Amino acid sequence: MESSTSFPILLSLRVAGLALLFVGPIGLAIALLQARVRYRLRGLVDALVLLPLVLPPSVVGYFLVVVFGRRGLLGRMLEEGLGVRLVFSPAGAALASAVVALPILVKTAQPSIEAVPSRLEDVARTLGLRPWEVVFRVTLPLAWRGVLAALVLGFARAIGEFGATLMLAGNIPGRTNTMPVEIFSAFQEGDDARAGLYVIVLSGISVVVVLVAGLLGPKEGRAPA
Amino acid sequence: MSGAPALEVDLQVTVGRGASVFTVEARFSLPAGVLVLFGPSGAGKTVTLRAIAGLIRPKRGSVRLAGEALDDGMRGVHVPAERRRIGYVPQDQALFPHLDVLGNVVFGLPRAERKKPGPATLALLDELGLSALRGARVDALSGGERQRVALARALAAEPRLLLLDEPLSALDRAARFSIGRSLREALARRSLPAVLVTHDAEEAAAFGDVFVQFERGKPARELPREVVLGEKGPCPHCGKP
Numbered sequence: 001m002e003s004s005t006s007f008p009i010l011l012s013l014r015v016a017g018l019a020l021l022f023v024g025p026i027g028l029a030i031a032l033l034q035a036r037v038r039y040r041l042r043g044l045v046d047a048l049v050l051l052p053l054v055l056p057p058s059v060v061g062y063f064l065v066v067v068f069g070r071r072g073l074l075g076r077m078l079e080e081g082l083g084v085r086l087v088f089s090p091a092g093a094a095l096a097s098a099v100v101a102l103p104i105l106v107k108t109a110q111p112s113i114e115a116v117p118s119r120l121e122d123v124a125r126t127l128g129l130r131p132w133e134v135v136f137r138v139t140l141p142l143a144w145r146g147v148l149a150a151l152v153l154g155f156a157r158a159i160g161e162f163g164a165t166l167m168l169a170g171n172i173p174g175r176t177n178t179m180p181v182e183i184f185s186a187f188q189e190g191d192d193a194r195a196g197l198y199v200i201v202l203s204g205i206s207v208v209v210v211l212v213a214g215l216l217g218p219k220e221g222r223a224p225a
Numbered sequence: 226m227s228g229a230p231a232l233e234v235d236l237q238v239t240v241g242r243g244a245s246v247f248t249v250e251a252r253f254s255l256p257a258g259v260l261v262l263f264g265p266s267g268a269g270k271t272v273t274l275r276a277i278a279g280l281i282r283p284k285r286g287s288v289r290l291a292g293e294a295l296d297d298g299m300r301g302v303h304v305p306a307e308r309r310r311i312g313y314v315p316q317d318q319a320l321f322p323h324l325d326v327l328g329n330v331v332f333g334l335p336r337a338e339r340k341k342p343g344p345a346t347l348a349l350l351d352e353l354g355l356s357a358l359r360g361a362r363v364d365a366l367s368g369g370e371r372q373r374v375a376l377a378r379a380l381a382a383e384p385r386l387l388l389l390d391e392p393l394s395a396l397d398r399a400a401r402f403s404i405g406r407s408l409r410e411a412l413a414r415r416s417l418p419a420v421l422v423t424h425d426a427e428e429a430a431a432f433g434d435v436f437v438q439f440e441r442g443k444p445a446r447e448l449p450r451e452v453v454l455g456e457k458g459p460c461p462h463c464g465k466p
Contacts, residue, residue, distance in 0.1 A: 038242075119319040122280050125306040126313040127333030127382050137332075141323045 005194075007174060008182040009201055015090055015178055016159035019097035023158075024151055027105035031150070032135060034106070035113040036121075053103035061167025064096055068168065086168065093169035093176050097158035105154035108213075112146020113139060149216035156209040160202060229292030230254045231418035232386060236286040236296075238269075238276045248284070249273055250444035253437045255418055261429045262422045264439030270422040271316070273445065274388050277420060278313045279306035290386055312379030316390040316422075318371045320363040320378075327359040329374050333382035346381060353377045353407055369400030373407065380411060387412065387419040393428055405431060 030049060034042065052060050068075040068086045078084045086092035116139050124134045140147060162180035169176040171185060179198040186195035232255040239248045249269030253260065262270040275281045276296075277288055285298035290311070295304045320329050331339045331346055338346065350356045353373045358366070363374060372392060379387060392408065393401045409432070412419055423429050429436065430450070438452075439445045 117319065119315050119317065120321060122275070122278075122306070123313055123315060123319045123378075124321075124332070125280065126278050126309070126311060127378070128307050128310070129333070130307055138321065142321075 004174075005197065008177050008179045008198060011090065011093075011177065012159050012179040015093045015097055015165075016155050018091070018094040019101060019158040020151060020155050022094065023098035023101050023105060023154065027102055027150070027154065028109055028147065030102075031106045031109035031113055032139070035110050036118070049106050050103050052100050057100065057161070057163025058167055060099060061096060061164035064092075064099065064164060064168045068092070068095065088170045088172055088176060090169065090176055093161075093165045093178055094158075096164035096168045097161040100161050100164055101154040101158040104157050105150045108150035108153055109143070109147050112143040112149075115146075116142045145216045149213045152209050152212050152216070156206055159205060229289070230256045231258075231291060232260065232277070232420065233287070233289040234273070234277060236273065236276055236283045236288065238272055238281055238283045238286075240272050240281065249276075251437065251439075252444065253435070253447045255420070255435050257416075257418055258434030259412065259419045259421055259432045260435045260437065261433035262420060262437050262439060262445070263424070263426075263429045263433075264445075265424055265441065268439035268441050269445065270424075270439050271390055273439075274313075274390055274420060274422055277386075278311050278388055279304060279309045280313075310382070310385045312382060312384030312387040314372075314375045314379050314387070314389045314392060316394075318375040320366075320371060320374055322364060324363070325359070326355055326361050326363060326366070326374050329363060330355070330359075330377045330381050332378055349377055349381055352411065353380075367400070368396050369404055372396065372400075372404050376404075376408065376411065380415070380417075384417070387417055389419060389421045391422055391424070394423065394425060401428075408432075 030045070034046060034049075055063075065087065066072055068078070070076065070079065070085070070087055075086060078086065084091065086095055120138050120142070121134050124138045125131070129137060159178075160180055161178075162184070165176070165178060166181055166184075171177055171181045177185070179202055183195045183198045183202075186192075186198070234254070235252045237248060237250050239246060241247055247269075249272045251262075251269070251273045262273060264270060272281065276283050279295060282303050283296055283298065286296065287294060287298065288296040290309070294300070294302050295309055296302060321332060324332065327342065327346075327350070328339075330350065331342055334346070347356070350359055353376060355370075355373055355377055358370060358374075363371065366374065376392075389408075393405055396404060405428075411417070419432075421428075421432050423432075433450065436448050436450050437445050438448050
């Protein structure tokens, strides 16, 4: 099992997918909040969202271990309450990926939400739509390009996560050896062919992502669907 | 129907942040018909309109629609915009660019009615001359057509009051005349009270029953029509004095 070539590829896809499922709604909610609401702690939230982008991944990983580790406050609650253990588990890898994907998700989605004229949202409210209905029937349909680009870039960032994943989920063959982690260990062992395979797969995914994000990027004169 | 006026407004609204804060004060009442908010741009007409719509929370004061308090600073009442049933046609129409003409008109209706428009919607499209355009993209419409769509969208939701921000100002003369007539007929047919913002004396005279003058830095005041309009004589469209 652990020596299977396809395992790290499938695991990485699963981990990044799970991370996106978790961080996608949170990231979009933060992007909406930051784009549309003027509140006192807005600057602080902005800084916190950017933090995983600036902090070294190993430092992010360290913080995650402190909070979600077996002796961490949330880690203990999750383990005792729900029987979920994040350290050395694929779920931990997904959490680490989710955290490092958050900044790119929020920062890509936010400008496209800001570009939706708020006058349209105002009119929708006078027509009887509650704020959440306005989000789903006006804001997101008009900002879909930026939102989709944000999700695609977030997925790419999640699938490539190495440092924080290694700290929280470790490198357990057949369990938490995602592609980036596997590249590192194969390279250490001198197995260049094995490392090269995952390098090619991850590079391919990245090229596709960059192309798709480019297609979704801001168009001349903002032409929604 | 109670004997309460259609609309009573006594507001103090503060907008902006930092150095660009300004306060608008307005006090007026409309028994029925059309109230015109008249004055130069930047005097607070649109702010007042948005406060009546419930899109801005006034600093203090009250808004009453047919006797019902929608805002009452003293009692902490602020009914959110989505529960006021007040139609709003902003200056740039704010049509939804991701929907066609019909999609815009039925936007505020329940899901079933949006899927399959009923007789009321079809009659409304007909009334405003939009039947032939129902599948058209809104960015392909002329200024007059856009205004008709915005009006139909607001009327479809069966508002209790209609707010119109410079509805005719961006139109050419022919469109002003025909949209102006459609608008007057639509309001009369429904006995729908309206508040109309304009800086144009002719437009004010053509529509208004009650006039409120806005001036920069002064509280808005209700004034007799001759004073507001500078004794312009009868309106060229409708012959009203």
